[in-house]
Structures are given as C-alpha cells and as structure tokens.
Amino acid sequence: MKQHVTIGSRGSDLALWQAYFVKSELEKLDCTVEIKIIKTQGDKIQHLSFDKLEGKGFFTKEIEDSLISSEIDLAVHSHKDLETNPPEGLKIACVSKRANPADILLIRPEAIQGSEKWTLKKNAIVGTSSARRKTLLTHYRADLAINDLRGNVPTRIDKLRQGNYDAIVLAKAGVDRLELDLSEFVTIVLDPTEFVPAPAQGVLGLQIRSEDQRMENILDKMNYPEVAQKIGLERKILNLLEGGCQLPLGAYCTPENELFVSFAPKTGEQSTFLKYKVESFEGMAEKVIEDLQSVRVD
DSSP states (O other): OOEEEEEEEOSSHHHHHHHHHHHHHHHHTTEEEEEEEOOOHHHHOOSSOGGGSOSSOTTTHHHHHHHHTTSOSEEEEEGGGSOSSOOTTEEEEEEOOOOOOOEEEEEOGGGBOTTSGGGBOTTOEEEOOOHHHHHHHHHHOTTOEEEOOOSOHHHHHHHHHTTSOSEEEEEHHHHHHHTOOOTTSEEEEOOTTTSOOOTTTTOEEEEEETTOHHHHHHHGGGOOHHHHHHHHHHHHHHHHTTOOTTSOEEEEEOTTSEEEEEEOSSTTSOOEEEEEEOSOSTTHHHHHHHHHHHHHHO
C-alpha cells in the first residue's frame, strides 16, 4: 500500500519549486503526495524590512503550527530560515544536497564600472533586506547605498529591472532552481569564502513531528548526513550567538571541511572574519564563539 504524504509549503515560486522537488523524490519512493500552501507572516507583511517584524520565524511559524496540529505531515523549508531552537515536538528528519551556497550580485549594465570591486560603480544603490548582506556589502564597499528589498525572487528582480536599484543581492541557489533568464543583467558570483553565506544556505530542511516514525523511515532514504554535519556546525554557531536570521553572521563549512565565519554584533558594524580547518566537529562551534569574543575584546 502506498504511503500518502501531505507537504506544507509557502506559496512563492521558490518555495513551490522546493516542495515539488521533494514531492518528486518522495514519489520515487512510491509515495503519493499532495502540497498544501500556507501563508506566513513574512509573506503577508511586505512593506516592512525584516528587522521591523516582530518575533522570529517569519517564514516558518505558520507552517510549523500546521505540522504540530497534524494538518500536514511534512514541512519543506529553506534551512537557513529555520530557528536554531525548533518548536517542541518538531525535528529536521532530512536535509537535501547542498546547492551552490554563494550569493550573487545582479547588476544593471549601466551600473558597471570595471575599476571598482565587483565591477559595481561608485555610490551605487544596492537592494537587500538581509543584515548579513548589508554588513558585508558595507565592509567591502563603504561607498554603497543599501536600500531594503522585499518580495519573492522574481519580484526582487522586477524591482531591479524597473530601475529602483543599481544592483541587488540574491542567493545563487534560488536563482538556479528557478532557471530565471538574467541575461539582461551582469551577474557576479560572490566568493563564499569572502562574502560568507548564511548558515545552511543552499540546503533544504525537511521537518516532521518528532514522534512520526512513519515519516522518519521514509525520509531516512533521502537524507545527506555529511551535509547535515556541516550545516549543523554552521547553525550551532548561530545558536550559541543567540541570533536569528537578522544577525549579521555568515558561516560556511566547505566540502573540504574549511570553515569561514564573518560576524558583526549589529548591522553595519565592523565585521570579524575567521577561518579554520575543521579536524573535529565536536567543540568547534564553541571554539569559534571563544575566538569571536577574544577578537572583539582585543
């Protein structure tokens, strides 16, 4: 008898791509799958920047509530959007392969100036609502004007197309997944060892009820333990700093187990950069926190 799975997802193009990708993987395991679209606070409130929204989990809470109440069996998230302290009764049972974790800078052709870093003209207006991206942009290019940018990926690109910005910053994984035509713009892939991505960027997190052994057995066949270990380190650093998605923290553990960290206490403040060769994952996050505290005291 086929197993039936109800997936909960946001309704954006990218969220639905993610949900349908997981649906196809589950169907390979002989499951029947339906997708239920759930609106989150982050979807409903588009006129405020993230730092003006109350609480945490702007793109996850309503989906997690539906999971807890058994309206759905599985929630598919961009792992970087998830709180590091999960709601009681829920857990991540499976993570995907990691797509390219880098950010990209999408630039209007008239804003190109080859002598400047990233070939972006001096005093350009750049769109992003991410505290991490704002802080890294101003670290490398203090001349830039950073304006908030909200909306799903196609909406953000349309705002660039309309001339509201000279450039915008997006996650490469999302753009790649949507297979968008960006030929009218200049695309600069930002080096993830320099412009350090958000913890778990490029990875999907598949969330279930903790006691749901049926779903755990199914998802175990789809899990990537090595990816889980690496992003577990990245997210533990975030957890120990007691930060949410609006903490200016980048943490990226490479396939070769090199760890890159960027951190600032507040948006726009001076960033600290650290690099490690991870010999053991045990205690590594705690060492990063100690080193960050030491550097900032000095």
